[in-house]
Amino acid sequence: MNQACQEQGQIMVAYIKQELNPLESARLESHLLNCARCAALEQQLSRSFRVANKWAPQVDDAHLDRLVSRLHPYYESSSRSSSRSSSRRRGPMIGMALAMAAMLAIVAVRYSQDSAPVVEPVIAEIQHVNPTQYVRMVTSGNWAGSVQKPSPEKVLIEMTRGFAVVDFTGGHGRTLEIRGPGAVIEVVGTRFYVEIPPEGQSTIVGVAHGKVRVRGTKDTDLLEAGASREYPLEGSARASNAGTAGAYFTDEFLTEPVVVAPAPVATPVAAPRAEPPPSLRKLFARAEALARRGKSREALAIYRGIAESSNEAEAPFRAIARYEMARLLGFSLRQPKAAERIFTELVSAGDPEVAVEARFARCELDLGVDPCASAACLQSLVSAGPAAVTSEAVSYTHLTLPTNREV
Amino acid sequence: MALIELLFRPPSPEEVVRTHGPAVMRQLRRMFGPHADVDDVFQAVFVEVLRSLPRFRAESKLKTWIHRITLNVAYQEMRMNYRSRGTFAPLDDVSEPSTDVDLEADLLDKQSLEILYAGLGQLNEKKRIAVILHDIEGMTLREISERLGRPLPTVASQVKAGRAELAMWMTARHRSSSDIRALGSTP
Numbered sequence: 273m274n275q276a277c278q279e280q281g282q283i284m285v286a287y288i289k290q291e292l293n294p295l296e297s298a299r300l301e302s303h304l305l306n307c308a309r310c311a312a313l314e315q316q317l318s319r320s321f322r323v324a325n326k327w328a329p330q331v332d333d334a335h336l337d338r339l340v341s342r343l344h345p346y347y348e349s350s351s352r353s354s355s356r357s358s359s360r361r362r363g364p365m366i367g368m369a370l371a372m373a374a375m376l377a378i379v380a381v382r383y384s385q386d387s388a389p390v391v392e393p394v395i396a397e398i399q400h401v402n403p404t405q406y407v408r409m410v411t412s413g414n415w416a417g418s419v420q421k422p423s424p425e426k427v428l429i430e431m432t433r434g435f436a437v438v439d440f441t442g443g444h445g446r447t448l449e450i451r452g453p454g455a456v457i458e459v460v461g462t463r464f465y466v467e468i469p470p471e472g473q474s475t476i477v478g479v480a481h482g483k484v485r486v487r488g489t490k491d492t493d494l495l496e497a498g499a500s501r502e503y504p505l506e507g508s509a510r511a512s513n514a515g516t517a518g519a520y521f522t523d524e525f526l527t528e529p530v531v532v533a534p535a536p537v538a539t540p541v542a543a544p545r546a547e548p549p550p551s552l553r554k555l556f557a558r559a560e561a562l563a564r565r566g567k568s569r570e571a572l573a574i575y576r577g578i579a580e581s582s583n584e585a586e587a588p589f590r591a592i593a594r595y596e597m598a599r600l601l602g603f604s605l606r607q608p609k610a611a612e613r614i615f616t617e618l619v620s621a622g623d624p625e626v627a628v629e630a631r632f633a634r635c636e637l638d639l640g641v642d643p644c645a646s647a648a649c650l651q652s653l654v655s656a657g658p659a660a661v662t663s664e665a666v667s668y669t670h671l672t673l674p675t676n677r678e679v
Numbered sequence: 680m681a682l683i684e685l686l687f688r689p690p691s692p693e694e695v696v697r698t699h700g701p702a703v704m705r706q707l708r709r710m711f712g713p714h715a716d717v718d719d720v721f722q723a724v725f726v727e728v729l730r731s732l733p734r735f736r737a738e739s740k741l742k743t744w745i746h747r748i749t750l751n752v753a754y755q756e757m758r759m760n761y762r763s764r765g766t767f768a769p770l771d772d773v774s775e776p777s778t779d780v781d782l783e784a785d786l787l788d789k790q791s792l793e794i795l796y797a798g799l800g801q802l803n804e805k806k807r808i809a810v811i812l813h814d815i816e817g818m819t820l821r822e823i824s825e826r827l828g829r830p831l832p833t834v835a836s837q838v839k840a841g842r843a844e845l846a847m848w849m850t851a852r853h854r855s856s857s858d859i860r861a862l863g864s865t866p
Contacts, residue, residue, distance in 0.1 A: 281850055285814065285842035313850055320795035323788045324815045329708035331701045339704075339721055340696050346729045416825065432821060470743035472822050505817065 276303060277310050284310075288318045295564075406446055411436040431475070435467035455503035456487040464495075474504040476512050549585050552578065556589075559596065568604040572597055591623040595630055608637050690741075692729050699745050700725070706746070710753050710811050712796030713789075724752045750808070750826055757804035794852075798845045806841030813838045 280303045286292050287300050304311045407427050415434030421427055429436075429450045440448045440459050448459040452468050452475030462482020468475055477486050478500035486493050488503035495501060502512040548556070559574035578586060578593035594614055602611025615637075618630035635649035690698070703724055707717040727748050735744060799807050808827070812818045813834075820838065824831040 277850070278847075281846040282843035284846045286839075289814065309850070313846065316791065316794065316849060317846065319787070320791040321814060323792045324709075324795055325817070327709065327713075327792060329705050329713075331704045336697070336700055336704070339700060339718060340693060342718075342722055343692075343696055343725050343729070346692065346726055432819070433825075470740050470746065472818065 280310055284314055284317055406441045407448055408439045409436045431468055433468050437465045439463045454489050454505040458485040474502050476502045548589055552586055568600050572600045591621055591626040595626050602637050696725050703749050706749050713792055720756050724749050747826055754808050757807055798848045801848050802841050802844055806837045809834055809837035810841035
């Protein structure tokens with residue numbers, strides 16, 4: 273097997289799963305046209321994964337009975353320790369039982385007109401989230417996701433687990449988008465809930481009042497008050513009668529009126545950077561293209577030329593060139609110390625825009641080595657930089673912090 | 680108070696096994712392959728579930744909690760029996776190819792599944808479980824990271840390395856047998 277086959281083989285599964293960028297895909301496809309062995313491997317892998325993804329092993333009742341009976345010796349000991357444990361916790365359980373009874377009463381009233389609501393007791397701790405003054409959420413304790421604010425009017429929530437009842441006050445160009453497995457929910461102004469079942473293979477959306485547009489993998493629906501549908505990752509949407517969130521529709525946090533805070537004092541904005549001269553623009557474009565093709569050293573030489581240029585017209589762009597140099601050194605040429613030195617210089621240099629980017633990139637340097645240090649570094653940016661960088665830092669922080677330890 | 684008692688009556692151990700057993704069995708078969716005997720792993724999962732059930736704090740759904748225990752037990756099993764699982768029936772054992780197109784397609788599907796799990800059986804347990812959860816179970820890297828309690832970059836590199844080793848193993852296997860070529864010529 274030659275070097276090219278080995279390199280292409282390493283990314284073959286990523287190609288089958290359609291995760292490669294267009295350039296990598298084109299390169300691999302061109303290789304497949306000229307290499308019968310790799311083409312056969314691609315067909316084999318593709319078929320194997322397609323069959324495995326569809327494979328649903330059946331469990332027959334007789335076999336399950338046998339397995340259940342094999343576990344008989346363990347049932348009694350489990351029941352004994354269970355009763356001991358429950359008697360120890362009787363006090364808190366009574367309080368919880370009363371709380372649950374109250375919750376059930378609310379759900380029963382809420383769903384009394386529906387034919388067969390499924391009321392599932394949710395004992396998880398409730399969290400109140402207030403990403404903006406216009407978006408308020410009551411989420412389950414096991415909720416996981418990230419909240420981003422690309423602009424003051426737009427809120428983007430990505431959910432991976434749990435459920436959330438969301439109250440959104442629309443108008444004035446405000447938009448809210450929620451993404452879950454198999455569904456993108458666009459909201460205009462309403463109260464609704466989103467639930468991701470534990471398998472994470474679908475998103476359930478139910479509407480309390482107002483309307484919600486949901487884009488599933490196959491269908492796009494406009495859900496009205498009272499409607500509830502489940503959107504799987506694969507296949508069509510189906511009706512759902514999940515009622516776990518019913519009680520939370522009436523949570524005080526959601527029903528209290530929105531208090532509009534006074535407009536924030538505008539922070540001073542740096543003077544806009546002048547347009548680069550055409551020759552410089554070409555140099556940047558060339559360096560970027562080289563870097564994208566993996567020719568990092570050539571790209572580095574171009575950026576270094578710009579950074580060390582004595583031409584006054586290019587002065588406002590030297591910091592950008594140095595920043596790009598540091599990124600190449602740190603992330604492509606594996607020279608993190610040199611990169612960190614340049615990022616540190618840029619943080620204290622006069623260009624505020626580049627300084628924020630450099631602080632962010634300095635945290636990223638740790639990402640592959642020490643995710644916890646990287647997370648802590650990003651956390652420090654959350655309360656500092658401009659809004660765009662802050663929201664990105666929040667999402668990175670969420671990604672890198674190890675959250676749910678195994679049982 | 681009857682409603683409350685009903686709500687808080689914990690399911691009996693047998694009810695737990697009967698309710699969640701089929702899903703656990705399906706999950707284990709998909710993790711260990713079509714030829715693996717997973718009855719012992721199933722028993723190990725529910726022994727752990729029943730042992731820990733009194734301490735279950737309902738911070739997550741019971742189903743999620745059992746799924747997490749299933750992954751942990753399966754991972755321990757893979758670690759103990761590294762390279763001995765993922766048994767692969769040699770192609771000589773397969774009956775003569777049929778002229779019936781559907782039957783032939785079924786046969787090829789079965790072989791493809793067996794080849795895939797044989798390849799997965801060659802990976803170490805960390806890469807193997809990462810590739811299975813990501814590429815067969817369809818979990819995202821972040822979900823795997825949360826379920827296994829591993830940092831996201833670690834999971835990503837395990838998936839990448841596992842995929843590369845799987846492709847290498849299949850290529851090497853192709854050099855010693857002609858079944859890939861035979862499959863490649865089938866529409």
